[in-house]
Amino acid sequence: MKLRYLVVLSILAAFAVGFMATAQEPVTIEFWHRFGEYNTSMLEQLATWFEAEYPWITVNFVYQGSYSALQQKVNGAVVAGEVPTMTIFYEDWIAPLADALVPLTPYFTDEEIADILPGMLYKDMITIPFNKSIMVLYYIEEYVETPPTTWEEFYALCVENTVDVDGDGNIDRYGTGLRPSANPEQFLALLEQNNGTILNEDWTEVTLDNEAGMEALNFYASLAPYAWVTSSYLNSEIGRVAMAIDTSAGYSHWIDAAEGTEYTVKTAALPVGEKMASFIQGTNIGIFKGAPQAEIDAGVLFLKFLLRGEMTGFWAATSGYLPVTYSGMDSAVWTYALLSSPHSVVSSEMLPSGVSSLAHPNYGDMRAALGTMCEEIALGAATVEEAVETAVDEIEYLLDY
Amino acid sequence: MEATHTGRHYVVRQRTYRVALYVLMFAGCAIMLLPFFWMLTTSLKTQTEALRMPPQWFPSSPQWQNYAKAWSAAPFGRYFFNSFFMAITTTIGEVITTILAAYAFAKMKFFGKNVLFAILLGTLMIPGQMLLLPNYVTIARFGWLDSYEALIIPWLVSVFGIFLLRQFFRGVPDELLDAARIDGCSRLRFLFRIMVPLSKPAIFTVALFKFLGSWNSFTWVLIMTNSPNMRTVPVGLQVFSGEIGTAYEQLMAASVLAIIPILVLFFFTQKQFIQGVARTGIK
Amino acid sequence: MPKLEKFAFWKRPMPDEWRSRTFWKDTGWAYIYLLPALIILGIFTFYPFFSTFRLSLYRVSFTNFPGTYVGLDHFRYIFGDRYFWRALWNTLIIVGTSVPITLLLALVVANLLNKSLRFRTFARTSFFLSYITPMVAVIMVWQLMYNESFGLINYLIGLIGVDRIAWLNSPQYALPAVIILSIWRYVGYQAIILLAGMQGIDQMYYEAAKIDGASGFQVWRKITVPLLTPQIFFLLIISMIGSFKMFTEVYVLFTGTSGPLKSAETLVYYIMRQGFFFTPHYGRAAAASIVLFAIIFIVTLFQMQVAKKRVHYQ
Numbered sequence: 001m002k003l004r005y006l007v008v009l010s011i012l013a014a015f016a017v018g019f020m021a022t023a024q025e026p027v028t029i030e031f032w033h034r035f036g037e038y039n040t041s042m043l044e045q046l047a048t049w050f051e052a053e054y055p056w057i058t059v060n061f062v063y064q065g066s067y068s069a070l071q072q073k074v075n076g077a078v079v080a081g082e083v084p085t086m087t088i089f090y091e092d093w094i095a096p097l098a099d100a101l102v103p104l105t106p107y108f109t110d111e112e113i114a115d116i117l118p119g120m121l122y123k124d125m126i127t128i129p130f131n132k133s134i135m136v137l138y139y140i141e142e143y144v145e146t147p148p149t150t151w152e153e154f155y156a157l158c159v160e161n162t163v164d165v166d167g168d169g170n171i172d173r174y175g176t177g178l179r180p181s182a183n184p185e186q187f188l189a190l191l192e193q194n195n196g197t198i199l200n201e202d203w204t205e206v207t208l209d210n211e212a213g214m215e216a217l218n219f220y221a222s223l224a225p226y227a228w229v230t231s232s233y234l235n236s237e238i239g240r241v242a243m244a245i246d247t248s249a250g251y252s253h254w255i256d257a258a259e260g261t262e263y264t265v266k267t268a269a270l271p272v273g274e275k276m277a278s279f280i281q282g283t284n285i286g287i288f289k290g291a292p293q294a295e296i297d298a299g300v301l302f303l304k305f306l307l308r309g310e311m312t313g314f315w316a317a318t319s320g321y322l323p324v325t326y327s328g329m330d331s332a333v334w335t336y337a338l339l340s341s342p343h344s345v346v347s348s349e350m351l352p353s354g355v356s357s358l359a360h361p362n363y364g365d366m367r368a369a370l371g372t373m374c375e376e377i378a379l380g381a382a383t384v385e386e387a388v389e390t391a392v393d394e395i396e397y398l399l400d401y
Numbered sequence: 402m403e404a405t406h407t408g409r410h411y412v413v414r415q416r417t418y419r420v421a422l423y424v425l426m427f428a429g430c431a432i433m434l435l436p437f438f439w440m441l442t443t444s445l446k447t448q449t450e451a452l453r454m455p456p457q458w459f460p461s462s463p464q465w466q467n468y469a470k471a472w473s474a475a476p477f478g479r480y481f482f483n484s485f486f487m488a489i490t491t492t493i494g495e496v497i498t499t500i501l502a503a504y505a506f507a508k509m510k511f512f513g514k515n516v517l518f519a520i521l522l523g524t525l526m527i528p529g530q531m532l533l534l535p536n537y538v539t540i541a542r543f544g545w546l547d548s549y550e551a552l553i554i555p556w557l558v559s560v561f562g563i564f565l566l567r568q569f570f571r572g573v574p575d576e577l578l579d580a581a582r583i584d585g586c587s588r589l590r591f592l593f594r595i596m597v598p599l600s601k602p603a604i605f606t607v608a609l610f611k612f613l614g615s616w617n618s619f620t621w622v623l624i625m626t627n628s629p630n631m632r633t634v635p636v637g638l639q640v641f642s643g644e645i646g647t648a649y650e651q652l653m654a655a656s657v658l659a660i661i662p663i664l665v666l667f668f669f670t671q672k673q674f675i676q677g678v679a680r681t682g683i684k
Numbered sequence: 685m686p687k688l689e690k691f692a693f694w695k696r697p698m699p700d701e702w703r704s705r706t707f708w709k710d711t712g713w714a715y716i717y718l719l720p721a722l723i724i725l726g727i728f729t730f731y732p733f734f735s736t737f738r739l740s741l742y743r744v745s746f747t748n749f750p751g752t753y754v755g756l757d758h759f760r761y762i763f764g765d766r767y768f769w770r771a772l773w774n775t776l777i778i779v780g781t782s783v784p785i786t787l788l789l790a791l792v793v794a795n796l797l798n799k800s801l802r803f804r805t806f807a808r809t810s811f812f813l814s815y816i817t818p819m820v821a822v823i824m825v826w827q828l829m830y831n832e833s834f835g836l837i838n839y840l841i842g843l844i845g846v847d848r849i850a851w852l853n854s855p856q857y858a859l860p861a862v863i864i865l866s867i868w869r870y871v872g873y874q875a876i877i878l879l880a881g882m883q884g885i886d887q888m889y890y891e892a893a894k895i896d897g898a899s900g901f902q903v904w905r906k907i908t909v910p911l912l913t914p915q916i917f918f919l920l921i922i923s924m925i926g927s928f929k930m931f932t933e934v935y936v937l938f939t940g941t942s943g944p945l946k947s948a949e950t951l952v953y954y955i956m957r958q959g960f961f962f963t964p965h966y967g968r969a970a971a972a973s974i975v976l977f978a979i980i981f982i983v984t985l986f987q988m989q990v991a992k993k994r995v996h997y998q
Contacts, residue, residue, distance in 0.1 A: 062628075066640055068940075068961065069627035073547065075964060079749060080541035095963045096745070170848055172833075181941065230853055231941050237452075237833065260449070364963035372946075379855060381945050419801075426796055426803070430810040433872065437813065439836055440825040454834040502721040510707060511714035524729050526980050528929045530952050531973035534739060534959050534966050535732035538749065555728040558721045588713065617818050619932045624960060635820035639936055642824060649828055656821035663816055675812065678873065679880030681918075 024056040027294045029302060032062050032087035034070045035131075035319075042318045050305045057298045083288035085295040086302075088130055090283055091122065091357050092364035101126040101286040107300045112307065115325045117351065119280050123359035127284035128303055129324040131315075133249035134347050134354045135189045135279045137268045138234075140258075143173070143242035147268035151190075151219065154243070154271045158226035161242035175226035177234040177241040180374035184367060185279040186245045187374050191216040192355050193273035198370070203360055203399065206392045214388070221377045221384050229378045239263050245270065247281055248347035249320055267343045269350050280354040282321060313337075317344075322351055362398040369394040444468070444653035451649045464650065468658065471641075471651040476629050477658065480637035485662070487552045487633060488615040494557040495611045496604060502563045504592050507570035508578060521560050533624060540625055551625040552633070556615065562607040565681065569603035570596060606677035609670075616663060634659045736970045744966035751967075758971035767946055768972065771954035774859055778950065779927040782863045782870075787919060789867065790874035791912075795904065797875065798882045808879075811872035819869070823936040826865050827852070830937075858943035862933050870926075874919050881915035882908060913995040921987055928980050931956060951976045 035043060040061060047059040062084065064070040071093050077083045078100045089097070104125040105113070113121070120129035139147050143161050148154040158175025165172040178186060191197070196212035199205065207213065227241075228234070234244040235257040246254075251267065258265045270278050285306075287299045305311060309327030316323040317337035323329045329348065338345050357363055373391035376382040382390075443451050445463040471477070505511070506518055536555065545551040573596060581591040597604065622636045632640065638659055642652050667674055701707040715722075738750070740758055745751035762768040793811055797804050814822065829836040830851035838848040851861045885908065893903045909916075931952040934942050942949035942957070949957075951972065959969025 065627045065629055065632075069640075072624065072960065073627040076537065076541045076546045079538055080544060080546065082544060092963070099745075099748075229944070231938070231944070240833075362963070368962055375945055379945055381855065422796060422799060422801060426801060426807050429793060429796070430807050433810045433814055433868070435836075436822060436825045436829065436868070437817075439829055440821075443825070443828065452834050454839065456834065456836050456839050498720040498724070501717040505714040505717040509710055509714040509717070510701065511711035512702075512708070514714075517718075521725070524725070524733075526925065526977070526984055527729070527733060528952060528955075528973060528976050528980065530929070530931065530955050530959075531736055531970075531977055532729060532732040533956075534969055534973075535735035536728055539727065539732065555724065558724045560725070563721065613816060617820075619820060619936075620956070635818055638818075638820050638824065642936075642939065652824055653828070656824050659821040660817040663818060664813075667813075667816055671809070674816075675808070675876055676880075678812075678815075679876050681877070 025294065026056045026058070027298045028058040028060055029086065029295050029298050030060050030062060030084035031302075032064050032070065032074065032084050034064055034067055034088070039319045042315060046306065046311060046315060047302075049311075050302055053305070054298070054301060057301065059302060078288075078290070081290060083290040085291045085299045086285055086287045088283040088285050089127075091127070091359070092367050094126070094359075095361050095364050097286070098126060098361050100289055102289050102296060104128060104287065104300065104303070108304070112304065115309075115327050116307065117324060117326065117329075117354070119352075119354040119356050120324055122284060122356070127286040128307065129356075130283055130285045130306065131249075131319065131321040132280055132282035132324055133247045133321055134350050135185060135245055135270065135281070136248045136343075136346050136350060137270050138244045138246050138254055139266055139268065140239065140242055141264040141266050142262065147243075147266075148271045151193075151271045151273055155219075155222065155226075157243065158223060162226040173239065174228040174241050176223060176228075176243045176245070178220075178223065178227040178229050178374070178378045179231060179234065180229065180378040181371035182231045183246075184370040184374045185247075185281060187216065187220050187370070188357075189245060189270060189277065189279040190220055190273070192277040192279065193270075193275060194219075195274050198358060198366065198395065199360070199399075203358075206395045206399070208395065209388045209392050214384070217377065217384050217388060220374065224378045224380065227378065229375075235265075238265075248322065248343070249282065251343050252320055267346045269346055276350070276353045278350045278354050280351075280356045322347055360398075362401055365398050365401075366395050369398070440653050440656055443650055444657050446650050448648060448650055451653075467650045467654040471654040472658070474651060475637060475641045475655075477634075477637065477655065479630060480632055480634045481662075483552070483631065484616055484633040484635075486549070487556075487618075488612050490553050491556040491615045492608050492611045494553070495559050495562060496608050498558050499562040499566055499607055500592065500597060500604070502558075503566035503570055504596065506563065506567045507573075508575075508596075522564065524560050530620065533620070537624060545625075547626045547628055547631050549631075552622065552631070555621075556611075556618075559607070559611060559614075562611065566600065566603055566607055569600050573599055602673065602676070603680065605673055606680050609674065609677045610681070612666070613663070736973060739966055740970035740974055742967050744964075754967065758965075758967045759975075761968055762972050762975070767949065768954060770946060771949045771951045774947075774949055775928060775930070775951045777859060778863060778866070778930055779924055782866045783920065783923050783927055785863075786867045786870050786874060786923060787916065789871045790878055790919070791909075793871060793875035794878035794882060795908075797879050808876070811875055813872070814869050815873035819932055820936050822869065823865065823933060826861075827937055827939075830861055852938060853944060855943070855945045855947035858938070858948040862930070862937060862948050865933055865937065866927070866930065870923065874923070877915050877919060878912060881912045885911045917987070917991045917995050921984060924983060924987070925980060928952075928976065928983075 031043075033040070033043065040063065043061055047061070050059060051057060064073045064087075067090070070087070071089065074087055074089060074093070075096060078097065083100070094101075104127075108125065113125070116129065120132060122128070137147055144157055148157055154176075161173060161175040162171060163173050164170060180187075188198075191208075191213060194212045194216040196210070196216050197207050200207050233250070233253070234241055234246055235250065235254045238254075238257045238261055248267070254265045269276075285303060287296055287303070289296075291299070306315070307325055307328075309323075309325060309331040310333060312323045312325055312328035313331030313334035315321065316328065317333050323331070323334050328334060329351065334348070338348060357367065360366065369391045373387045376387040376390075377384055381387075442459055444467055445465070446457065446460040446467075447464055450457050450460055506514065540546055540551045540555075543550070545554075577595060578591065581595060616633075617635060618633070619635045619639075622633050623639075626632055626636070629637070629640075638652075638655055641655060741753060741755060742750045743752045743754045743757075797808055797811075801807075832838060832848060832850045832853055835851070837851065842848060849857050851857050889907050889911070890903065893907055898906065929952055930950045934948050934950055934953050935956075938948060942953045955969045955972045955976065958965045958972060
């Protein structure tokens, strides 16, 4: 009799312990973003799959307006101590936030980290890459029959395509377009291809003005007479430029802008210099230290989920961005997407040679200094030497500011 | 002198002079109205017409659907609600605080009056952006970022309004106040029963400037709010322009919509409106 | 030091009214009336005003507000930053051109509207419209009209043989574009105020001038303008303060930037760029805004001094 009781009791106890181990308090994670309607619905699809796997977690997406609005909102949230669980943001916003973000390295296995494309990995993993794009070459087929494969060819095509069509003394079409202050990444892609860097390995010295850097800058300067220099989007006046170094994420805007005009927009890999390289842009995701631990844990689970090959592949295939892991590039859904989109093939092929912005905490200000330098060169307001000297001074000041 | 005034020569000169004045006046009007005309005509063009060179003065057929497209491309309904809500609440609130403060300065003797008034006038010299940084932190600490509180509460006072109304209140003779006192009329009742009705035009001016100011306010709203739900028309319009790219015809349609409420207000109160504005310049 | 005696309030006898009970009772009531205004001004004007001075000495951090004390580093930074000087220079150019031009044009317009011409109500409305319409909406249409390749302005100046101008894409025309826009926007408002002033001038003066046989221009110069000095002075002060604070025109006209090579950057834009755009440097922005406040303060005091001598009241 007693034995029977004991057995029943111990079985009950075992169940109770097991139940307590698996049951989780329900937790809601708040995810700030700025995606449009369509991409948001794709995000929600991802969340639905995630929630099916982790039924105690709910993902709540909050749209925060434009990128600058999101940035101010994030900064304000940190000041007020009312942070969400996680948010997307650009790497150059990190400076004021670095202390407020959870370093994620301890949460990830070595294999998981090795799967992330090296060009997208951020120092200490206080962020993980999410919606990424890469600089590719856009060209108008009516002007450029075969896209250039070397920078010499690119330059020649620029010269050829800078013309005053109606003979009124004004240039109506330019070979290419430069957005110096808005998009210094155009120059950074050239720099990277020429084996140049902004800083040395251990961030103690500015290397922008060494031989490789100066070569890249001089090439950039030589493009200026054949370039539409603007702060507007290069697709805002379609037909104005024959070729453009621009982000792969803008593809749908280029296509929309060309619709109904006599122009056909196509993309190709960037021409190749010393080596193939391009610049990766786009936002990352970070988790806030200020969030409750349960939310942080749930947020980490969501990040790991998003990094899975089929998930990042799905996100890339539907959103127009790029996969962020090797397994994502190999995933069935991305492979399938490549079949129907030559543009995706172009950006996918460029992806392994892509580099991201420096993970220096003051990179935001450094980028601004680079933008000013590029603008002065492109508009002829300073010589290459003068402009680079000022930029080097400013960046040196920022090294340990 | 007299001879030239009656001479034929004088008449001719006088007529040329008047013609010149009319030409000048209408040329001025044309320059002033041109941007409005351009806004309206562009809003009714097709996209290719809007980008055509040489520009086309009129659309070949008016594209009314541009308005519908613009209206649905961004939550303009919400922007308008926010703008109206912000403008009306701040106007009402400001009128009340201003009446009270202006009355104290105009009709009461109290300790520290002149110093306080001088300090208040001094704040007119502070550039608003100087205060934006700490105010941002304050608003963040209050948890008011991106909320109606942030849009309304800091704007419930205007030093300019207090100054304007004080000038007017001072013009109300003290005898009226004394008479009311004898009647045992309390101060507050005197203020709202006698002073306020007497000062209607000045109060209208104060209210008008607040309404215009709130409706146009840009930087504050840009910084203190982020979500589309909290945006007002000017900020919504600016963001919209960044998001739609080259659809100038829609942008112009949205701009026309944004100026309509103020135009309606203007045409209904034209006389008081202009007098109210003119009043701000009179010592 | 006889002059200082005037300020030596501690030597002055205590005002009689301080002895009266009703005075203190009134003081209590007065502050109750002032309370709502003072609370809001206290929180959103006075506190942040002094707080700005404090923030200018810190490297502001979000995670550990206000951050690390850096002394006068931010002032050193901005005084060594050529873009600060450019912004200051641009601001002075705007103040130095748009203020006098607007005022002169407004005087002409007011004079025109004061004549007994037909359609002048229509004209008054046309001139006034630019002032009341929401700024962002009108800047948008100017942006379109300024476009280099398909803008109306380049078309119109092309008709009289002027080459097309890259208004918004070239460093030398960005600032003029802002100034033209600002003149257009404020000339009507100033004209209305001056017109009201003109209509308030006693006809007696004109009668007297007529008897003396003064010419139209003489009357204008010797009577109208001097008697308008209160309005002119008012407009000078507010338009000067307004021009010093210019921001929205630049921000919207150049879609969030301050023109090529920051060629249209004003001091306030500089403050906003340092404090709110890109990587925020609140301390630098605070330092720059203190400098701006000091400039406005000095200029306004100077104007007040001039006004004491030059403004005529009827």
